[in-house]
Amino acid sequence: MEPILQLEHLNHVYSPGTPFEHRALIDIDLSIEKGSFVGMIGHTGSGKTTLIQHLNGLLKPTSGRILYNGEDIWISKQRIHQLRFQVGLVFQYPEYQLFEETVYRDIAFGPKNMGLDKDEVDRRVRDALRFVELPERILDHSPFELSGGQKRRVAIAGVIAMEPEVLILDEPIAGLDPESREAILRNIQDYHATRNNTVILVTHNMDVAARMSDQLLVMSHGSLYLSGTPEEIFSQTEALEQTGLTVPEVTQICDHLRRRGVPMPRGLYTVEAARDALLAMRGGSSHA
Amino acid sequence: MEHDTIIRTEQLCFSYLQEEGKLPYQVLDHIDLQIERGSFVVVLGRNGSGKSTLAKHFNAINLPVSGKVWVSGMDTADEALLLAIRRQVGMVFQNPDNQLVANVVEEDVAFAPENLGIPPEEIRERVDSALATVGLSEFRTHAPYLLSGGQKQRLAIAGVLAMQPDCIVLDEPTAMLDPIGRREVLETVHSINRQRGVTVVLITHHMDEALDADRVIVMGQGTILADGTPSEIFLQVELLREAGLDAPETVKLLYALRKAGWDISLDGLFAEDCADRIAAYLQKAE
Amino acid sequence: MLSNITLGQYFPGESLIHRLDPRTKLLLFVLYIVALFLGKGLVSYAIMAIFLIVIIVMSKVPPSSLLRGLKPLWIVIIITGVLNLLFSQGQTVLFTWRRISVTLEGCYNAGFMIVRIILLVLCAFMLTYTTSPILLTDGLERLLRPFQKIGLPVHELAMMMSIALRFIPTLVEETDKIISAQKARGADFESGNILRRAKALIPILVPLFISAFRRADELAIAMECRCYHGGEGRTRLHQLKYARKDYVAYVIGIVLCVAVGILGRRFGL
Numbered sequence: 001m002e003p004i005l006q007l008e009h010l011n012h013v014y015s016p017g018t019p020f021e022h023r024a025l026i027d028i029d030l031s032i033e034k035g036s037f038v039g040m041i042g043h044t045g046s047g048k049t050t051l052i053q054h055l056n057g058l059l060k061p062t063s064g065r066i067l068y069n070g071e072d073i074w075i076s077k078q079r080i081h082q083l084r085f086q087v088g089l090v091f092q093y094p095e096y097q098l099f100e101e102t103v104y105r106d107i108a109f110g111p112k113n114m115g116l117d118k119d120e121v122d123r124r125v126r127d128a129l130r131f132v133e134l135p136e137r138i139l140d141h142s143p144f145e146l147s148g149g150q151k152r153r154v155a156i157a158g159v160i161a162m163e164p165e166v167l168i169l170d171e172p173i174a175g176l177d178p179e180s181r182e183a184i185l186r187n188i189q190d191y192h193a194t195r196n197n198t199v200i201l202v203t204h205n206m207d208v209a210a211r212m213s214d215q216l217l218v219m220s221h222g223s224l225y226l227s228g229t230p231e232e233i234f235s236q237t238e239a240l241e242q243t244g245l246t247v248p249e250v251t252q253i254c255d256h257l258r259r260r261g262v263p264m265p266r267g268l269y270t271v272e273a274a275r276d277a278l279l280a281m282r283g284g285s286s287h288a
Numbered sequence: 289m290e291h292d293t294i295i296r297t298e299q300l301c302f303s304y305l306q307e308e309g310k311l312p313y314q315v316l317d318h319i320d321l322q323i324e325r326g327s328f329v330v331v332l333g334r335n336g337s338g339k340s341t342l343a344k345h346f347n348a349i350n351l352p353v354s355g356k357v358w359v360s361g362m363d364t365a366d367e368a369l370l371l372a373i374r375r376q377v378g379m380v381f382q383n384p385d386n387q388l389v390a391n392v393v394e395e396d397v398a399f400a401p402e403n404l405g406i407p408p409e410e411i412r413e414r415v416d417s418a419l420a421t422v423g424l425s426e427f428r429t430h431a432p433y434l435l436s437g438g439q440k441q442r443l444a445i446a447g448v449l450a451m452q453p454d455c456i457v458l459d460e461p462t463a464m465l466d467p468i469g470r471r472e473v474l475e476t477v478h479s480i481n482r483q484r485g486v487t488v489v490l491i492t493h494h495m496d497e498a499l500d501a502d503r504v505i506v507m508g509q510g511t512i513l514a515d516g517t518p519s520e521i522f523l524q525v526e527l528l529r530e531a532g533l534d535a536p537e538t539v540k541l542l543y544a545l546r547k548a549g550w551d552i553s554l555d556g557l558f559a560e561d562c563a564d565r566i567a568a569y570l571q572k573a574e
Numbered sequence: 575m576l577s578n579i580t581l582g583q584y585f586p587g588e589s590l591i592h593r594l595d596p597r598t599k600l601l602l603f604v605l606y607i608v609a610l611f612l613g614k615g616l617v618s619y620a621i622m623a624i625f626l627i628v629i630i631v632m633s634k635v636p637p638s639s640l641l642r643g644l645k646p647l648w649i650v651i652i653i654t655g656v657l658n659l660l661f662s663q664g665q666t667v668l669f670t671w672r673r674i675s676v677t678l679e680g681c682y683n684a685g686f687m688i689v690r691i692i693l694l695v696l697c698a699f700m701l702t703y704t705t706s707p708i709l710l711t712d713g714l715e716r717l718l719r720p721f722q723k724i725g726l727p728v729h730e731l732a733m734m735m736s737i738a739l740r741f742i743p744t745l746v747e748e749t750d751k752i753i754s755a756q757k758a759r760g761a762d763f764e765s766g767n768i769l770r771r772a773k774a775l776i777p778i779l780v781p782l783f784i785s786a787f788r789r790a791d792e793l794a795i796a797m798e799c800r801c802y803h804g805g806e807g808r809t810r811l812h813q814l815k816y817a818r819k820d821y822v823a824y825v826i827g828i829v830l831c832v833a834v835g836i837l838g839r840r841f842g843l
Binding site for chain 1: 334335336382436437460463464466467468469493495496532533534536537538540541544545548550559560562563564566567570573
């Protein structure tokens with residue numbers, strides 16, 4: 001596996017030299033593998049949003065370097081402009097950025113800015129729409145007539161249509177009901193599986209982060225606090241709770257079971273895994 | 289039992305006006321509901337289930353197309369009673385930014401009592417007491433936009449508390465908050481219910497917020513699909529799925545074990561209870 | 575990006591100037607403007623300037639931030655100065671170039687005009703720097719209340735103003751976010767001619783307007799829920815009350831205005 005994004009000693013200070021000076025990122029070293037699905041968790045104010053805005057060059061580091069495919073992204077202005085299409089960023093509540101008269105034109109905004117020809121833009125719009133499971137007939141509708149969940153999906157499609165190598169989503173399921181949440185997570189997963197692109201999912205929902213990612217990053221107070229596979233991270237309940245984060249509910253049940261003398265393995269976080277571990281414990285002696 | 293009911297609806301129907309020729313879309317379909325004074329009620333349902341529209345009937349923001357809504361025996365359709373109803377049933381909304389009126393925290397809390405024409409000395413007392421209840425006294429003179437999401441939402445609650453209402457209706461107050469903010473808001477709401485005896489109607493689609501309610505109402509397609517205690521509701525895994533909701537992970541695990549042949553009760557909503565059930569089952573089986 | 579915009583900037587403080595009633599400050603501001611236009615010569619302007627400097631010192635507002643506030647106005651000030659310099663009538667011609675002649679009187683006029691504008695702007699800053707926006711709107715509402723009788727919607731105007739002030743930071747933050755999000759989709763706000771740049775603003779302005787309307791809608795409902803029903807029968811948490819210092823301030827203001835008026839109009843000083 002080769003890294004697609006590398007951060008070296010990344011620091012970011014807001015309003016330096018004023019009374020409002022705030023160190024948002026402190027010496028972040030990080031490498032993100034090509035094709036991986038990375039979950040990023042942490043509280044509001046832990047630096048997650050600041051960090052991801054560095055990855056597509058929206059923010060410039062105060063010090064440190066960001067490498068995309070081994071190349072410094074800040075070597076020229078053109079490089080940054082190009083990077084915006086290689087590292088696609090879906091902001092929080094992206095439906096509030098819809099502006100075009102039709103869904104089609106809104107999704108086409110990114111691809112058009114890339115300077116693609118009409119046919120290619122058209123193909124990308126339809127492809128992106130398919131990924132978010134919306135019917136083609138809504139392409140002529142105004143995005144403002146859609147339901148909340150649909151708007152969110154159109155907005156995500158607008159970034160997917162740029163076909164970025166890295167897709168970053170900041171809290172893509174915030175404020176949605178369970179059904180729309182699942183639908184969007186499924187879309188993201190399908191996209192990742194089909195395109196084999198890199199995905200970075202920022203969320204404060206532990207269960208979602210656990211379930212979706214190969215690698216988890218835990219941010220706290222502007223630093224990268226923990227990093228590893230979900231199993232590794234959720235084996236460290238105490239370390240997580242120190243930052244005020246909670247482990248997934250299934251992990252909590254397993255922790256309680258261990259305290260009651262049931263030898264549950266560490267780092268379980270899905271209902272299925274916990275069930276299988278429990279069933280295995282009962283072995284063939286079960287009456288089932 | 290009438291004196292124990294704070295909100296009562298009878299055959300409540302509501303629909304939005306549609307373009308001509310189209311059938312009106314029935315948002316609420318003959319709802320009969322009574323909410324007991326002092327209780328903590330959670331209303332669950334997917335987007336579009338009618339739960340927010342129902343809530344807006346509780347303080348006469350929406351009026352029934354047919355049927356009736358009473359707040360402490362007052363008909364919400366009676367315009368003369370409007371202020372009396374609204375000061376009794378306060379409302380908190382999803383987006384904290386869009387319900388704060390003033391530039392200073394205490395001024396915002398004072399907004400409702402000012403509207404009610406309460407004398408300044410008493411406004412002062414109410415403001416101080418409301419801010420203390422939600423734990424924001426130290427931010428008295430701050431600008432609301434500098435507060436965190438959870439703090440803003442607590443401020444919105446304080447603004448409603450200053451009316452000294454008998455009931456607070458919260459429409460997805462945690463949807464835009466992070467886990468810490470959610471916890472802050474839920475703890476505040478629970479303590480207001482316990483300590484001040486204020487009736488709480490909490491509308492949400494987060495299952496875990498319903499676990500320690502007195503009563504859970506599940507809405508779908510403008511009707512009440514289920515109504516009972518949390519354990520009665522959450523054990524109905526299939527029903528929840530149909531309503532576009534999700535059972536808590538605890539119940540899901542117990543349910544999965546049961547499907548695999550374990551003779552185990554689903555009654556363990558909290559992680560600890562769930563672990564107790566499993567541990568007890570394992571012990572018994574040995 | 576937009577965070578350095580200063581709108582209705584207020585420096586919280588406890589100085590005597592801060593604690594004056596907002597009505598006093600508003601009316602003194604008006605008196606000061608009147609005095610500025612009554613003043614004629616060096617003496618009256620010196621008095622006006624000293625008066626303002628004393629107030630600035632008393633308020634403990636850092637002078638550097640006042641100067642920073644003046645910065646965006648330099649162009650206006652210089653243009654006014656140059657126009658006065660070139661187009662004033664006068665006898666003592668200093669030099670002539672083509673058909674434009676610069677006179678000694680023109681120089682005086684330009685100088686006075688520049689001083690007048692700077693004093694005016696600084697005085698306005700003193701008002702907004704030492705008075706919170708809420709008190710300012712309160713003060714305005716109370717001062718304008720008599721006009722309610724002739725149908726001026728005073729309460730509504732004051733409420734609109736204070737809500738606008740409340741939402742400025744929220745909308746600034748939102749604009750920032752929308753700009754970043756559209757940039758992430760490759761929007762380019764920095765190149766091209768004016769027409770292209772204006773067009774590039776559409777992806778920012780449309781979402782901003784839609785969101786502003788949505789917010790207004792939700793706020794209106796939230797206000798209704800909190801029993802808002804117009805200005806009738808409304809009480810206030812903070813009642814405005816004149817104290818002795820306010821009366822003293824009024825006396826000083828009137829004395830200043832009269833003195834400068836006499837000096838300027840009578841003696842041309």
